[in-house]
């Protein structure tokens with residue numbers, strides 16, 4: 001992806017500019033730190049323990065810029081968020097559907113970073129042969145559900161009480177959006 005420099009719509013906190021670019025292996029520490037900070041909240045990921053850069057290397061290398069990209073948002077050279085695409089399901093008929101995940105550093109939230117990443121995904125996905133995007137989100141992850149709704153996603157599915165988090169059974173919501181054909 002050619003680097004796209006985007007003006008932050010609320011520039012005060014993120015000090016001006018958010019730049020979205022392909023993630024590099026050298027970004028993995030920052031990516032994993034942002035991810036691990038969400039594990040104890042039990043709001044976001046079904047992982048129950050923090051992960052490591054080493055454990056996540058194979059996952060990182062499953063991505064490719066021209067099919068299932070992995071992007072970071074950076075500000076002043078610091079990674080403040082990330083978004084990745086992955087296969088929704090392995091069967092060929094689902095090739096045009098991708099699952100995305102995105103995470104923003106706690107200190108950079110509510111500044112439009114996730115919105116920028118998701119808008120970029122919606123705009124660029126058709127160029128990658130993707131015509132539908134889904135996000136798999138816990139039913140109690142209100143910030144994320146709101147974010148996806150805001151960006152035109154609809155509730156396509158509910159998998160009730162399928163996650164067990166510290167003894168609590170939690171719903172998984174499938175948020176989806178069809179994209180304009182390229």
Ligand SMILES: CC(C)(COP(=O)(O)OP(=O)(O)OC[C@H]1O[C@@H](n2cnc3c(N)ncnc32)[C@H](O)[C@@H]1OP(=O)(O)O)[C@@H](O)C(=O)NCCC(=O)NCCS
Pocket residue numbers: 038043044100101102103104105108109110111112113114115116135136137141142143144146147148150
């Ligand atoms: C969800 C998350 C990605 C939002 O990131 P963000 O950069 O703070 O979001 P933005 O500032 O771009 O907000 C865009 C919209 O999302 C919604 N939103 C974001 N955070 C919200 C919150 N805490 N409460 C309610 N709505 C929220 C709002 O509609 C917001 O639009 P508005 O500011 O015009 O009201 C961030 O909280 C996060 O990283 N959470 C942990 C990871 C996660 O849940 N990922 C999603 C599952 S893969």
